[in-house]
Amino acid sequence: MNLIKIISAFALVGVISTSCGQTKKEASDAVDEASTEVMEVVQETVETPNIVGVAAGNENFTTLVAAVKAADLVATLSSEGPFTVFAPTNDAFAKLPEGTVDGLLKPESKETLTAVLTYHVVAGKFEAAAVIDAINKNNGKFTVTTVQGGTITLSLKDGKVLLTDAKGGTATVVMADVAASNGVIHAIDTVVMPQ
Template structure:
């Protein structure tokens, strides 16, 4: 019975999340599973700002690596929420180290599907701390049926699409850039 309830919650979770934005599974999964995390993201216009940032930071080779990785990938609108000029500033060569730190803060070693994240949140009294490749911590929690990531500065981001498969991991789309 417990497994059925968890499966029902996970299925509901994925359905509810896909309804939160104009994005949907079809929009995000154009190249799902056909390539690495970078290839899948590059095949979707909703991640064009992220892909540009990954290329600028020199992280393409890393994110094309064996993995597995879980990437909490900000959609273009997430970058649009940053203060005016922030993205342009981060894309400058002199800010490459800062950009790299921000991007690797969105990456976790290992593959954590939505059901795994939900289970971890519930098993840890409502909060699941995730260590990022950057070395910082993100805290996953639930707000209603939404998975919320809280960054080191206390800012939050909602997971809007889950379980976009790639050959070397998985992508979860988020609505706000998280900061180390």
């Protein structure tokens, strides 16, 4: 009788061990599957953000981002595009006469602000090499039509791209080819103005 109890006990331990082994394998498979799903989500998140996301993630564009929000252009600049944005830096906005930025950010100035901001946007993706090539192929000047409807003339000065606005004001590209999922950003040192 003792022998039967001992054999039964060993059999029970064997069943429990086998059962635990299967449970561990199932748990391990479940963890592997969950890890794969997490990695896929992380990879999707790591993709390059859109123009608004890139600007929002850069401390040099806080004024621009505030202006884009005030003009209700977040959805537009987050759309598929592609767009080329000549993005004024905070220093560029600081060059405007005192009170100009605060005035533009007021709700009653939304139409003017929208015109100014969309004057900095060109439909299509034009990286620096393409811009320089277009300038060189067009006798040193290349005119682009902005989303606002006005034009900006692009030229080269001391190896840098220079923008000339409708009023004759100029801005220089200080940082080119900032990639975004829906286009490209070129940072400029001065706010350009439509007529």
